[in-house]
Amino acid sequence: MALDATDRQTITAWFDARGGSPTCPVCKGVQWVSQDLLGLPTILDGKVALGRETFVVLPMVCVNCAYCLFFNAVLMGLNTEE
Numbered sequence: 001m002a003l004d005a006t007d008r009q010t011i012t013a014w015f016d017a018r019g020g021s022p023t024c025p026v027c028k029g030v031q032w033v034s035q036d037l038l039g040l041p042t043i044l045d046g047k048v049a050l051g052r053e054t055f056v057v058l059p060m061v062c063v064n065c066a067y068c069l070f071f072n073a074v075l076m077g078l079n080t081e082e
């Protein structure tokens, strides 16, 4: 799911309310770029439930070393419906 201007404002406000950008655990950098939302498959009855329920995350990529962080998009207040 592509991010729009409202989503980007929500992301900025969410991080600002929590002290700003996280510190990269690999290179200690603090510059990140957000990617489009991802829907990760869930496990139901011990099997990967492809095409059913997904866990929607916001990937953040460190611009210095490419390390990725994933945040729960729903709890961040992002629109996960298209």
Ligand SMILES: [Zn+2]
Binding pocket: 024, 025, 026, 027, 028, 029, 062, 063, 064, 065, 066, 067
């Ligand atoms: Zn890094």
